[in-house]
Amino acid sequence: MTTESSDDIVDRVLSRAAEKTDRARVSVFSSGKAQALDDSSGSDHDRSFDGEQQDLADRISLRRVQGLSTELEDVTEVEYRQVRLENVVLIGVYPKGQVEDGENSMRELAALCETAGAQVLDGVMQMRPMPDPATYLGRGKTQELRDLVAALGADTVVADTELSPSQRRALEDEVKVKVIDRTAVILDIFSQHAKSREGKAQVELAQMQYMLPRLRGWGESMSRQAGGQVGSGGAGMGSRGPGETKIELDRRRINTRMAKLRKQIEAMKPARDTKRANRKRNSVPSVAITGYTNAGKSSLLNRITRAGVLVENALFATLDATVRQAQTEDGRNYTLVDTVGFVRNLPHQLVEAFRSTIEEVADADLIVHVVDASHPDPASQIRTVRDVIGEAEASEIPEQIVFNKCDLIDDNTRLLLRGLEPSAIFASARTGEGIDEVLRVIAERIPTPDVPLNLLVPYERGDVVSSLHAKAVVDSTDYEEGGTRMHVRVKHADLPQFEEFVSAS
Numbered sequence: 109m110t111t112e113s114s115d116d117i118v119d120r121v122l123s124r125a126a127e128k129t130d131r132a133r134v135s136v137f138s139s140g141k142a143q144a145l146d147d148s149s150g151s152d153h154d155r156s157f158d159g160e161q162q163d164l165a166d167r168i169s170l171r172r173v174q175g176l177s178t179e180l181e182d183v184t185e186v187e188y189r190q191v192r193l194e195n196v197v198l199i200g201v202y203p204k205g206q207v208e209d210g211e212n213s214m215r216e217l218a219a220l221c222e223t224a225g226a227q228v229l230d231g232v233m234q235m236r237p238m239p240d241p242a243t244y245l246g247r248g249k250t251q252e253l254r255d256l257v258a259a260l261g262a263d264t265v266v267a268d269t270e271l272s273p274s275q276r277r278a279l280e281d282e283v284k285v286k287v288i289d290r291t292a293v294i295l296d297i298f299s300q301h302a303k304s305r306e307g308k309a310q311v312e313l314a315q316m317q318y319m320l321p322r323l324r325g326w327g328e329s330m331s332r333q334a335g336g337q338v339g340s341g342g343a344g345m346g347s348r349g350p351g352e353t354k355i356e357l358d359r360r361r362i363n364t365r366m367a368k369l370r371k372q373i374e375a376m377k378p379a380r381d382t383k384r385a386n387r388k389r390n391s392v393p394s395v396a397i398t399g400y401t402n403a404g405k406s407s408l409l410n411r412i413t414r415a416g417v418l419v420e421n422a423l424f425a426t427l428d429a430t431v432r433q434a435q436t437e438d439g440r441n442y443t444l445v446d447t448v449g450f451v452r453n454l455p456h457q458l459v460e461a462f463r464s465t466i467e468e469v470a471d472a473d474l475i476v477h478v479v480d481a482s483h484p485d486p487a488s489q490i491r492t493v494r495d496v497i498g499e500a501e502a503s504e505i506p507e508q509i510v511f512n513k514c515d516l517i518d519d520n521t522r523l524l525l526r527g528l529e530p531s532a533i534f535a536s537a538r539t540g541e542g543i544d545e546v547l548r549v550i551a552e553r554i555p556t557p558d559v560p561l562n563l564l565v566p567y568e569r570g571d572v573v574s575s576l577h578a579k580a581v582v583d584s585t586d587y588e589e590g591g592t593r594m595h596v597r598v599k600h601a602d603l604p605q606f607e608e609f610v611s612a613s
Contacts, residue, residue, distance in 0.1 A: 196221050197257055198231035200268035201239045210268075212485050213452065217268050219402075220293045220451075223423045224300070229260045243278045244271060254283045266293060269453065273322045291318060291455040297424050298458065306376050313369040314458050316362050323355055323362075380467070392578075393442040393554040395434075396469045398497070399478035400489040401449030404512040406430075407537035408478055409446045412547065424449055429468050436551040438581055445472065450496045452488065470502040474553050476546070479532075481511035481521070487528060508533065508549055515539050557581050557597040564611040566591040572609065 198217055202210030210233055218228045232253065240246040244267060245253060257265065264286045265279065271289040279287045295318060298311045397405045401423045413432040430446040445468045469475060477493060479486050490509070497503060509532035511525055522534065533549060535542030557580050565572050569591075576582060576596055586593040598606060 194226040194264050195229050195260070195262045196226045196264040196266050197229055197253070197260065197262045198266050198268065199245060199253060200231070200233045201236055201244065202233060203237050204235050207233070207235065209485070209488070212488070213268055216452065217266065217290060217293070220290070220297065220423055221266060224293050224296045226264065226266075229262050230256065232256070239269070239275075242275065243282060244275045245279075250279065250282045257283050257285055264288065266290070270455070273324075276322070277324065290453060294424070294451065294455055294458065301424055306373065309369050309372050309376075313366060313373065314455065316366050316369070318455065320359065320362050320366075323358055392433075393440075393473045394445060394468075394471060395442055395474045395476055395550055395554065396445045396447055396472035397476045397478060398447045398469055399449065399493055400480060400483075401451050403449065403478045403480040403483075403489070404537050405446055405449065405478045408476075408510070408512060408535070408543075408546075409444055411537040411540065411543055413444060423451065431468075436547070436554075438551070439577070440551070440554070440556075440581060441578060442473075442550070442554050445469075450493050452492045454492075454496065466496070466500045469497060470500045470505075472502070472505055473555055474550065475502070475505050475507045476550070477507050477509050478512050479509060479529075480513055481525060481534065482513045482516040486511070486525065490529070506553055508553065510535050510542075510546055512537055514541060555599070557599045557602070559598050559600055559603060561596050561598055561606060562611050563594045563596060563606060563609040564588070564591050565594060565609050569609075572606070576606070 198214055198221070200210055200214050200217070202213075214231050214233060218231065221228050232249075234245055234249050236246065243250045253265065256262075262285060265283055265288075267279075267287070267289045269289065270291045271279070271287070276287050276289070295311070295315050299315065302308045302311045397409055399405050409430065409432060413434055429448070432444050432446075433441060434444050435441050447466065447468055475497070477490070479489055483489060494503075497505075497507075509529045511529075511532050511534050513536060514522070514534040515536040515538055517525075525532065525534075533542055533545050535546055537543070563576070565576075573592055573594070576594060576598075579602055580596040580598040583595040583597065584593075593611070596606075
């Protein structure tokens with residue numbers, strides 16, 4: 109990551125606004141409302157509530173250093189060249205009337221690029237009904253972009269939407285530097301942050317699905333294999349033909365690798381299903397913490413359970429689902445599941461590849477939907493997350509909105525957010541505000557045993573007493589001559605297990 113603060117980056121991006129105002133149909137980040145990686149949003153979290161952060165230290169230790177160059181003064185010094193940060197220019201196309209939404213999306217793209225390890229030099233928006241089918245920006249604005257890239261010394265152009273293969277090729281031919289899109293940036297972040305075997309396989313599968321239609325062939329890649337080399341003419345009878353190109357071989361290898369990855373991910377499913385079945389068999393309610401990326405899901409989990417999950421002020425800092433056990437004040441056990449974050453225009457490949465992780469949301473008894481209260485457009489975040497929850501067929505599961513980072517907002521913003529979601533809870537994983545209310549609402553909304561029983565359990569059946577403490581609400585316990593007298597409340601599904609110990613007295 110760059111040592112320059114994100115505020116300086118935003119100021120640098122905005123500095124071009126005055127120069128561009130006289131250009132028709134072009135907007136360059138005209139307001140400072142959109143979100144980037146703000147240091148005040150969580151870089152100084154109280155680590156005492158986050159547990160050990162070894163993962164964070166490891167990740168920071170591997171960051172690339174700003175100011176190093178990959179350019180060689182002498183071709184003989186190839187072994188001594190150094191790595192430098194990519195300098196990128198952002199581009200986006202939005203119709204008239206959606207400028208503010210477009211600026212928010214561009215700010216988010218800038219944060220994605222910073223998380224991936226790039227340095228954002230500038231951002232350009234063009235207002236037009238639809239992107240140009242050939243070069244995305246249109247011929248005139250593409251020439252302006254080429255001049256801008258040359259003037260700033262940028263080496264990459266990042267588009268805010270997914271580019272078609274033909275658009276990407278045509279734009280690269282015009283601007284003479286590498287062109288990628290939003291999907292490629294997100295996939296790059298996922299590949300950097302994936303740690304588990306399953307997570308790495310899911311990311312690799314998504315990358316190959318994205319790469320397959322974008323393979324480009326030139327030179328040797330388009331040459332064809334010869335037929336069988338027998339006979340006087342150099343080719344065997346019946347084998348004369350155009351042969352197969354190298355790019356076709358590449359496609360076949362990618363398809364073979366994708367099939368292997370799908371089998372690997374499918375083979376990992378029984379282990380997840382077994383763990384999930386154990387929780388269901390033991391009647392342990394599940395609470396899924398979901399929300400937009402960088403909304404503070406892992407911080408909230410750490411605040412409640414001291415789980416020690418990696419917390420970082422970056423997008424998609426954690427990808428693998430983390431399950432931790434918690435307990436209500438009346439002694440009922442439940443699990444908290446920290447799931448992968450979502451983002452607007454989440455690539456379809458990732459939704460498919462991470463469906464196994466999103467399954468944790470579909471199997472939950474309650475969804476705690478964490479929203480960044482300090483974000484300039486929380487309504488769009490809520491819509492995005494609910495859309496993905498709907499794709500996971502989890503729309504019917506009870507949901508509780510929690511506005512996190514409320515220590516960064518004023519009273520007027522609280523009133524606006526209250527109007528947006530009247531039943532929401534205002535909390536701060538950083539200061540601890542509202543955490544008790546979150547725990548109280550979780551205890552109220554998870555499935556609760558409601559069938560009262562008066563049981564007399566023989567002393568030799570300690571397993572039954574242990575099961576009651578795990579599955580039921582124990583109101584009172586007394587020790588009599590005949591055994592342990594317990595007044596409990598159980599679920600209807602658990603009645604057959606304890607019927608033989610029901611006492612008439």
